[in-house]
Amino acid sequence: MNLIVERERGLLELEKRIAELREANAQQPVDMSAEIRALEEKYAQIQSEIFSSITPWQKVHMARHPNRPTAADYIAEFTQFDELHGDRHFRDDHAIVGGMAKLGERAVMVISQQRGRDTKENLRRNFGMPSPEGYRKVQRLAHLAARLGLPIVTFVDTKGADPGIGSEERAQSEAIAGCLYEFTVAAVPIVATVIGEGGSGGALALSIADRIIMLEHSYYSVASPEGCAAILWSDASKAEEAATRLKLTAQDLLEFGIADEIIPEPTGGAHRDPAGTIARVLKNIGSALDELASLSAAQLREARYQKYRRIGAWQTERLETVKTGP
Amino acid sequence: MSAIDRINITVDGDFKEIGGDVLPGDPLEWVDKKKYTAKLAGDREKSQLSEAVICGTGKIGGFETAIGVMDFHFRGGTMGTVVGERIAMLLERARELQLPTVIFTASGGARMEEGMLALMQLAKTTAAVARYREDGNFLMTVLTDPTTGGVSASFAFQADVIIAEPKAMIGFAGRRVIEQTIRQKLPDQFQTAEFLLEKGHIDMVVRRSDLKPTLTRLLDYAAQGRARIAAS
Numbered sequence: 001m002n003l004i005v006e007r008e009r010g011l012l013e014l015e016k017r018i019a020e021l022r023e024a025n026a027q028q029p030v031d032m033s034a035e036i037r038a039l040e041e042k043y044a045q046i047q048s049e050i051f052s053s054i055t056p057w058q059k060v061h062m063a064r065h066p067n068r069p070t071a072a073d074y075i076a077e078f079t080q081f082d083e084l085h086g087d088r089h090f091r092d093d094h095a096i097v098g099g100m101a102k103l104g105e106r107a108v109m110v111i112s113q114q115r116g117r118d119t120k121e122n123l124r125r126n127f128g129m130p131s132p133e134g135y136r137k138v139q140r141l142a143h144l145a146a147r148l149g150l151p152i153v154t155f156v157d158t159k160g161a162d163p164g165i166g167s168e169e170r171a172q173s174e175a176i177a178g179c180l181y182e183f184t185v186a187a188v189p190i191v192a193t194v195i196g197e198g199g200s201g202g203a204l205a206l207s208i209a210d211r212i213i214m215l216e217h218s219y220y221s222v223a224s225p226e227g228c229a230a231i232l233w234s235d236a237s238k239a240e241e242a243a244t245r246l247k248l249t250a251q252d253l254l255e256f257g258i259a260d261e262i263i264p265e266p267t268g269g270a271h272r273d274p275a276g277t278i279a280r281v282l283k284n285i286g287s288a289l290d291e292l293a294s295l296s297a298a299q300l301r302e303a304r305y306q307k308y309r310r311i312g313a314w315q316t317e318r319l320e321t322v323k324t325g326p
Numbered sequence: 327m328s329a330i331d332r333i334n335i336t337v338d339g340d341f342k343e344i345g346g347d348v349l350p351g352d353p354l355e356w357v358d359k360k361k362y363t364a365k366l367a368g369d370r371e372k373s374q375l376s377e378a379v380i381c382g383t384g385k386i387g388g389f390e391t392a393i394g395v396m397d398f399h400f401r402g403g404t405m406g407t408v409v410g411e412r413i414a415m416l417l418e419r420a421r422e423l424q425l426p427t428v429i430f431t432a433s434g435g436a437r438m439e440e441g442m443l444a445l446m447q448l449a450k451t452t453a454a455v456a457r458y459r460e461d462g463n464f465l466m467t468v469l470t471d472p473t474t475g476g477v478s479a480s481f482a483f484q485a486d487v488i489i490a491e492p493k494a495m496i497g498f499a500g501r502r503v504i505e506q507t508i509r510q511k512l513p514d515q516f517q518t519a520e521f522l523l524e525k526g527h528i529d530m531v532v533r534r535s536d537l538k539p540t541l542t543r544l545l546d547y548a549a550q551g552r553a554r555i556a557a558s
Contacts, residue, residue: 163499163507168517171527172498173478180452181484185460200436200445201479201498208449222436222445227503232358232438246441247354256353258442305457308449309414312407313353313440 003061004269007050011268014043051267054217057243060225062217063196067271069278071097071112071155071195077278078103078110086137090170093134094125095158098141103153103286109145111138111206112155115196128197129162135175135205139182146186151289154192154206159224160199179205184308187301189292191285194218194250194259195270210304211288212258213281214250216265220258221248257311261288327470327534328373329380329397332430336538337384337393344381344392344419345412353407356439365401365439373399377408378433381416383425387542389549392420394429398472404437405476410447413481417454417465426464426548428541431482434500435475448480455484462555464548468537469496469519469528487544488528489537490519496528 018039025032054062062068075081075097083099086092098111115128122128130138145152161172183190183206192209198220207220214220223231228246229238253259263280266273292300333341356362370376378400383392394416396403413429420427437444459465467485469478471494479498482488490496497517505512515521519531532540 161498163503165504165508165512165516168497168499168504169525171483171522171525173496174483174527176479176498177452177481177483180448180480181456184449184452184456201448201476204445204448208452220442222441223438228438245354245356245358246438248442253442256442258446305453308446308453311446311450312411312443313351314407314411315349315351316347 002065003058004065008268011043011046011050014039014046018043047267051269055240055244056219056246056249057225057240059217059249060197060219060243062269063219065269065271066117068196069270069274070117071114071157073274074155074195074278074281075101075110075112077282079105081110084141087133087140089136090133093131093137095128095130095162096134096137098137100150101153103282103289106286106289107150108153108289109141109148109150110153110155111141113158113202113206115157126162128158129160130158130202130205131162131164131167132170132172132175135172135179138206139175139178142179142182142186146182146188149188151189151191151292152183152186152209153285153289154190154209156192156194156198156203156206156220157196158199158202159197161202161205176201176205180208183208184304185301187297189289189295189300190304191288191292193281193285194220195281198248199224208304208308210292210300210307211260212253213261213263213284213288214253214259215263215270215277215281216250217269218250219243219248220250220253221246328399329375329395329430332395333380333382333384333393335534336386336395336428336430336541338388339385341382341384341393344383345415346376346380348408348411348415349376350406350408350440352439353443354439354441356441358439362439369400373397375400377412378403378405379409379412381412383419383423386428386545387538389542389545390423390425391545392416392423392425392427394427396430396432396470396477398432398434401437401439402434403432403477404434404444405447405451406437406440406444407447409437410444410450413451414454417451417458421458421461421463424461424463424552426466426545427458428466428468429481429485430468430470431473431477432470433473433475433477433482435477445476448476451481452484455481459484459486462552464545464552466541466544468532468541470494472496474498474500483527489530489532489540490522490528491537492519492531492533494519496522
């Protein structure tokens, strides 16, 4: 059960009540505006109680909220989109959606992870977990973008790579390693936005970028909290503690210098105002691309190299200084 | 096999270490059943190593080579900042000196205790591999038991020639995770070196006793090719 869905339940009931009263108020001579105001105050109070401080574990649930805007919702707000399909080897992976697009007037290559909204779509899209052929489609599109000089815009939203027999048989490791390589060498601007879940290597495959934008309640982690708990505590019920310790929130990643920018979400999460959230995200992607436009191919690649070269925390022999980058 | 033993049976004579003074921090101040710092101290004692990889330069069959050797005895060979940093330093030095590189892998994946900073080492090592290879340099990896997760999804499978030791377990997702997901037992052969060879994921499976002669022959081909380019 999604924790946020659970907590929202009371709020949604109040919302319904308020709407009903408003409608009644408009039709009847009796003035109920005092009752309405009281309910609205109560609503605001509960809302702030629930959402004024959200724990890392709640953020993980927010990122997984069934109504949270998915990549398709963002791509729908591009001026144009022509989807390109397939890896040219095995099949078209529906967990990856990509193609040529226009963001405003600017031609770009958009590449995204796409989860489903319902069970049927989730089965078709493998819950947003790409298979090797999905990663090979990503490589193909990134390579094409670099060849044509199109900036790359990605949307990251995955639990991680598909843990299945077929994926291993078709070299999942090599497929992800190939994505990392392609994004590393692409001499075009790359802007990645984590819109929901940033699950491990599967997320990294779409997010070696010059700018990494994260939504306020998205997360990005070396492993899922559940997976981490199972490995280190041998106890999946420690997931909440793992979520806290892993430092996986957008705010943590900004501090580490991995994320460059956080986009605020409306109170209650992105799904409470999808249109507004999406508009803000697209605007900021546009601004990031504007900033990167002035860099030459060589400058872009050098800056990207240095960015990743610096990330980490280590000490040299004397142990006096701990370096964190960048 | 320990990294030290591996170096002893692979390198002709002297081995000059690179990045030995780069040591782990504790950026997340991590604690699970134990403190990360305590686990590191325990591993240092047990393995007599300062981290999960030793890097340096030395001769293999007469060919000066940059060499990285991972060791599963230290944190299960997991890649945290220090592994990423040392591998990147190795490849940068190799590029500077125009040396071929051989990396022996043994890893359970990215190191949980360093969180996202560990995951970012996949990006760091990839950046170093890409820059190194673009200059026409030759990278080989030898995958030993086990090579999984973040290491297999980065430099292990970005090499020009990929060798594996017999029966080594190699894959992205761990066997247990897959079995739990699909709720059935996997065949014994699954994710072994021999399975990967048959599927076309790796170039060859080579017994330990044949490794040094095999690496030497491959280094010789590459050296001749590189010399021809240099002369033209």
